[in-house]
Amino acid sequence: MFPLMKAQFKKDIRSPWLVILLTIGSILFTFIFTDLHEQTETTVPIFSSEPNSREVEEKWEPLLNANQDYDFVITDELEAQTDVEDGKSEAAIRLSESDYQIIAASNTQAVQLVEDYVHSVFTKEAQLQAASGTGNVDTTREKVNGYLEEAPFQMQTESIEGGEVPEYNMQLQLLFGFTLFLAMFTIGFKVNAVTSDKVSGVWDRMILSPVSKTGMYAGHLFYSFMIGFMQIVIVLAIFNYVMDYDLGHNFGMILTVAAVFTLSMVSLAMLFTGFIKTPEQFNMIFPSVMPIVPVISGVYMPPGLISHPVLSFVADLFPLVHAIEALMDIAIFDAGWLEITMPLVLMLLIGVICMGVGVNLIERRTK
Amino acid sequence: MIETVKLSKIFKGKKAVDEIDLYIDEGESIGLLGPNGAGKSTTISMISTLLKPTSGDVKLNGKSTIKNPGEIRRILGVVPQEIALYEELTAYENLKFFGEIYHVKKNILEQRTQEVLEMVGLKKRQKELVKTFSGGMKRRVNIAAALLHQPKVLILDEPTVGIDPQSRNHILETVRKLNEEYGTTVLYTSHYMEEVEQLCKRVYIMDHGKVVAAGSKEELLSILSSEDMIQVTLSETSERVVEKVKAINNIRRVDVTDKSLRIISKKGSSILSDLVHAVESEAIHLTNFQMEKPSLEDVFLHITGRTLRD
Numbered sequence: 001m002f003p004l005m006k007a008q009f010k011k012d013i014r015s016p017w018l019v020i021l022l023t024i025g026s027i028l029f030t031f032i033f034t035d036l037h038e039q040t041e042t043t044v045p046i047f048s049s050e051p052n053s054r055e056v057e058e059k060w061e062p063l064l065n066a067n068q069d070y071d072f073v074i075t076d077e078l079e080a081q082t083d084v085e086d087g088k089s090e091a092a093i094r095l096s097e098s099d100y101q102i103i104a105a106s107n108t109q110a111v112q113l114v115e116d117y118v119h120s121v122f123t124k125e126a127q128l129q130a131a132s133g134t135g136n137v138d139t140t141r142e143k144v145n146g147y148l149e150e151a152p153f154q155m156q157t158e159s160i161e162g163g164e165v166p167e168y169n170m171q172l173q174l175l176f177g178f179t180l181f182l183a184m185f186t187i188g189f190k191v192n193a194v195t196s197d198k199v200s201g202v203w204d205r206m207i208l209s210p211v212s213k214t215g216m217y218a219g220h221l222f223y224s225f226m227i228g229f230m231q232i233v234i235v236l237a238i239f240n241y242v243m244d245y246d247l248g249h250n251f252g253m254i255l256t257v258a259a260v261f262t263l264s265m266v267s268l269a270m271l272f273t274g275f276i277k278t279p280e281q282f283n284m285i286f287p288s289v290m291p292i293v294p295v296i297s298g299v300y301m302p303p304g305l306i307s308h309p310v311l312s313f314v315a316d317l318f319p320l321v322h323a324i325e326a327l328m329d330i331a332i333f334d335a336g337w338l339e340i341t342m343p344l345v346l347m348l349l350i351g352v353i354c355m356g357v358g359v360n361l362i363e364r365r366t367k
Numbered sequence: 368m369i370e371t372v373k374l375s376k377i378f379k380g381k382k383a384v385d386e387i388d389l390y391i392d393e394g395e396s397i398g399l400l401g402p403n404g405a406g407k408s409t410t411i412s413m414i415s416t417l418l419k420p421t422s423g424d425v426k427l428n429g430k431s432t433i434k435n436p437g438e439i440r441r442i443l444g445v446v447p448q449e450i451a452l453y454e455e456l457t458a459y460e461n462l463k464f465f466g467e468i469y470h471v472k473k474n475i476l477e478q479r480t481q482e483v484l485e486m487v488g489l490k491k492r493q494k495e496l497v498k499t500f501s502g503g504m505k506r507r508v509n510i511a512a513a514l515l516h517q518p519k520v521l522i523l524d525e526p527t528v529g530i531d532p533q534s535r536n537h538i539l540e541t542v543r544k545l546n547e548e549y550g551t552t553v554l555y556t557s558h559y560m561e562e563v564e565q566l567c568k569r570v571y572i573m574d575h576g577k578v579v580a581a582g583s584k585e586e587l588l589s590i591l592s593s594e595d596m597i598q599v600t601l602s603e604t605s606e607r608v609v610e611k612v613k614a615i616n617n618i619r620r621v622d623v624t625d626k627s628l629r630i631i632s633k634k635g636s637s638i639l640s641d642l643v644h645a646v647e648s649e650a651i652h653l654t655n656f657q658m659e660k661p662s663l664e665d666v667f668l669h670i671t672g673r674t675l676r677d
């Protein structure tokens with residue numbers, strides 16, 4: 001078993017590009033798609049038609065931009081109006097000393113949200129103004145903010161289990177999704193070495209040697225596991241420790257899920273191996289089937305969107321959907337071991353069945 | 368030592384090997400000669416326990432190996448017909464790997480590796496990747512990989528197919544040395560009769576899954592003792608002259624290649640004057656004339672009516 005693993009390792013050291021590329025790919029994909037998500041910030045042109053327009057604009061601009069969802073930009077009045085007419089912006093806002101006016105082409109929900117927000121800013125400012133009377137508004141603002149931070153009453157939303165209700169984090173799901181998805185390829189290509197050995201005749205040579213069949217399979221499979229797992233660990237560790245993504249409370253649990261996923265994927269690749277004759281066939285079929293898995297598993301979408309029973313049944317046959325579920329539960333909902341037992345067991349079950357059927361198919365083929 | 372009893376293999380209704388009986392004694396070098404598709408590789412696969420026979424048996428020292436393949440595997444070194452190596456590794460790394468899986472002791476593995484590299488003449492190039500090697504060099508590594516554990520019996524399946532003469536000579540010399548100097552028992556498969564003639568004391572000739580002739584080289588050649596073989600070269604040939612030659616009394620067979628005729632006639636019959644007459648009647652000159660020693664190729668031809676490379 002160990003000489004076999006050593007030989008595989010020496011082969012890979014000479015051409016490590018596939019694994020390196022897939023590792024970098026995981027990071028890059030997550031980066032690119034995460035970035036796209038952030039670009040949804042809406043830009044809203046603001047302007048004033050008052051004589052002291054400059055002063056008015058500069059007063060409201062920072063107050064409005066205190067929120068991250070919108071980007072309020074001081075714009076020339078004419079330009080703002082054409083932007084709205086052309087549909088470049090949903091709405092523009094005409095500012096005056098203590099009032100505003102929304103300019104929009106139609107009353108969409110997005111316009112409504114902007115309006116609500118702007119309204120709250122103006123109301124708050126009016127209240128502060130009233131409270132400070134003739135005094136300085138900014139001093140009052142600071143006082144109020146200071147007070148709110150240490151308020152005697154704190155409002156908190158709590159979930160049924162007593163924890164905070166966390167926001168579902170699509171970025172995190174994509175991160176896990178891409179990482180595991182690309183590792184699926186690495187694992188598949190490594191397991192494919194079994195077929196290469198069979199076709200080249202190295203397998204027969206090993207059969208004639210004192211190495212046992214179990215040792216031969218174990219060598220290949222354990223090696224594939226190590227490489228696949230290593231790739232996942234590297235990517236997740238980079239996100240967790242280097243790029244400071246919040247992968248939840250327990251990195252060890254995350255790695256455990258990753259290990260079980262890898263195990264289960266190694267088995268799935270063995271099942272594929274049972275159906276094909278040459279490594280080239282595997283290289284054609286495996287990469288064309290695998291990209292479907294994250295799609296039907298709903299990795300690219302918020303949870304609950306795949307409701308087609310057949311699709312979700314098929315997705316359940318692959319380990320990916322269970323791994324993502326467990327990882328998200330750990331990262332977002334602070335799940336404990338008990339809560340992720342089910343996905344872990346399912347992945348192990350897939351692993352055991354695929355391995356059993358796969359090895360049998362391979363052995364029957366050789367007769 | 369090793370013996371096959373009515374060994375047969377049927378692939379999808381086709382008899383690839385048909386009731387073969389052969390034996391190999393310790394220290395012998397045995398040739399298995401036959402054209403492509405004769406069933407040589409299938410026979411070897413069954414002897415080396417990689418393939419289960421449809422019927423019949425392979426015995427080692429009288430004991431069947433089918434139920435218990437471990438014992439024969441321990442004494443065998445098998446050089447497969449295809450290059451069974453990791454081409455992405457160097458020659459040295461390949462040999463180290465095969466030595467390790469054969470449980471060659473760590474402290475002597477390095478020395479053994481260098482020995483076999485020396486034997487196949489690749490010591491200087493051991494650090495190069497196998498995939499960069501020529502066909503002949505790959506074949507030499509392929510052989511070396513079967514030698515690390517010092518097998519008592521070496522089985523080689525067409526180890527010289529499609530390689531340069533230099534590599535070929537090297538391989539033949541290596542096998543000869545292993546047999547004569549190290550006492551390794553050799554089973555050598557080939558469709559080149561010269562190699563088998565050169566290396567093997569005893570030969571089995573196979574065709575269509577059957578052993579069609581067997582014995583020492585002399586015994587096999589004596590099959591041809593009733594025939595003479597004559598090679599004549601003509602200034603030109605025509606169908607008519609060939610027909611005329613074939614019609615000559617006591618001539619049994621005529622094969623035409625380019626401008627020469629290969630004639631097999633009854634031993635001691637005087638066909639020469641008839642031959643000259645037939646040729647000159649067509650206004651053709653006889654430019655060369657030669658009696659030839661028969662080879663195993665001729666034996667094969669005699670038995671099957673075909674040449675080995677048909």
Ligand SMILES: Nc1ncnc2c1ncn2[C@@H]1O[C@H](COP(=O)(O)OP(=O)(O)O)[C@@H](O)[C@H]1O
Nearest residue numbers: 378379383401402403404405406407408409410
């Ligand atoms: N695995 C197989 N399945 C079906 N037919 C086979 C198989 N292996 C060999 N044969 C057939 O058996 C015959 C003998 O093949 P083989 O032993 O390889 O001949 P040789 O080694 O003498 O060239 C051939 O006709 C070949 O096509």
Ligand SMILES: [Mg+2]
Nearest residue numbers: 407408448525
């Ligand atoms: Mg063959």
